[in-house]
Amino acid sequence: MKYFHLVWAGLWRKKARTILTMLSIIVAFLLFGLLQGINQGFNDVVDNLDVNRLYISPKSAMDGLPISYQPRIKAISGVEHVSHWTYFGGFYREAKNAIPAFATDVPELFAIFKEIKIKPEYLDQMQRVRTGALVSDVLARQYGWKVGDRIPVGTSIWTDKQGSNTWFFDIVGTFDVSAYGMGFPSFYINYEYYDEAKAFGQGVVHFYLASIDDPLQGPRIAKEIDAQFENSMGETRTDTESGFAKRSLEQVGDINFIVNAIVGAVLFTLLFLTANTMMQSVRERIPELAVLKTLGFSDQKVLGLVLVESFILCTFAALIGLAIAALIFPSLKAILGDLPMPMTVVAMGAGLAIIVAIISGLPPAVRAQRLNIVDALAGR
């Protein structure tokens, strides 16, 4: 610690150069924080999903399972609640105002998704009003809907028995999905009403959801569900919620690879930049370092001084960059939901900063260590 002043003075010997190098490092670690944060964030969201939930989808295609499966799934030991989703996919007024509407078994659904907040009276009301709809508060705000409104929902898939493509629903309540990390469908209608009123395709749901009492039993229950329907017309494939989310995410492509490739390119450039800065700084200070050695500083000490300087330069700037990334992170809400920057990313960033510091600081430090006093003072 007693040499800190010396290191500090060396660091700021050329202010402009140090500041510019630091700015580059800050930018690099800002980018690292954002990209790796998003990547890690997705993984964390997926890993933290409820382990008590199972998603049961059709095995070979995406076109439905019979409604008669519901009691059969519920009868399997360990299963608590079973609900289902059927894509209704309407739009409000114009085709471009898409509404993610799903027909479902409402009481069972909200028993499975306990973290989604809804007033009990809304649930009661939904069971009384056949044409009822429950919407998320965000969607209600977006279109200015209030409880009690009767709204038209157009659909390109489902015709009702009168041959109309426009369905009317009564909004009976709203719910708050903010506690759920991922995208959650935000418009629900009663499956029974929808199934009776539509002109074709009765008795089919798109997929089932189930909650189980013991997460450790998850794999066993999943296997039992799939075995139950094996070799039937509608074979199933059961996943835990996180397994299901992982599969959906993989559809987009290998996010991990893209992030790592970019981060790799950035860090390689950075390594070159800092190494060059340190090299220059040592080259300019050769006479000074020689004086230090003349005064009795050992070779090791001089090596240490240069390494510490590189270490301070890198970690200080890297931490600023990561801090800025953490500040920006909440504004990425649209992609990730309400999520702070994962701490693992900060730790990884700090680790990388130290690695960059060592690799870029070592060659000039060794050069300083090997300095021959006489030659250096003579300027040879």
Add this chain to the structure above:
Amino acid sequence: MKMLRQIGSVTSMNLRSLPQRLGTSLVIVIGIGGVVAVLVSVLAMSTGMLRTMENAGREDRAIVMRTGSQAEATSALPLDAARLIADAAGIRRDTDGRPIVSAESMRLLSMQRKEDGTEVNVTIRGVGPKLRVVRPELTIVKGRMFEPALSEIIVGEAASKEFKGLEIGQTIRARGANWKVVGIYTTGDAHESELMTDVEALNAADRRGGYQSVTVRLESPRAFKQFKDSLTANPTLSVDVWRERDYYAEQSKRMGQIITIVAYVVGGIMAIGAVFSALNTMYSAVSARVREIATLRALGFGATAMVASVLVEAVILALIGGVAGAGLAWVFFNGHTVSTTTGISHVVFDLAVSPELVTVGIVWSCVIGLLGGLFPAIRAARLPVATALRAV
């Protein structure tokens, strides 16, 4: 004239001393190379995707779906609607005098990618008997065409390369039917990521009574309006009519936009970092030349010549970086096959490093070089001659 000569001689002198500053100069080259490589590679993704989707649309084809459906997947057309559409005006007729139309259904099958076993949704499309005239670009490159009503399918070349179990002779087990692969086709567009079979066979397997879309060949690209008007004038039909090219462009718009935004945000942040490192390099280049600059100034060379020499050096280094970055992106990624989801099904496409992208990359590198060279250049011009000479 005299100024130009000054600029020329100082700049060339400066450039000849570049090898002495190799290490520092490489910082600019590598920094900018990295920015351009990342920018061009990511943009190559959206360009490749848009190209594949846009190729799927021809000016003289139109696609008809149920009103309000934004995509085929959410459309449903009853049988009688499909018949009415085939009777509309403006449709080209085959040699047998019948309209060239294909009423189509689709469904999604889950397939595994060869590369990593990821499960993705692939479209199987049921097509009408006029397929070969509706889509003349479709050529069977291996095997043969499917026989209607035999549960046979043909597979797009891109799909067959990307997904498991799609070689000729293999069978895909799915609900309602086991599909036998009998042929591989190319179309050079997004349909190559699909599987195709007879629409009646697919509907029978799904026990479905209607179609999802109808694709028609028009008499000419200009006949589109006539065709559309004759459908919208029919009160018994509620359909949306799209020119095929517009439809496919719309389908890929969102994903293309997301990729483009990501490219410019990431590239932009990296560019800021590169400006800082370029500034760093050019400042040290100027300080290495303090003696030389001061001497030249004392001899009567103007400030402009000094500014120009620094700027030219920065831009040349930046250009080398830009060309190297774009070249790397081209060597590694041009034609590289990737696949992603359009939200519903998977498309396979090749990354495309187009000349426009290379231009964008090189323009970026020049701008970064100019910004990085500007302040050091001004400093070189303002160097007080007397003090600088005394530093010697």
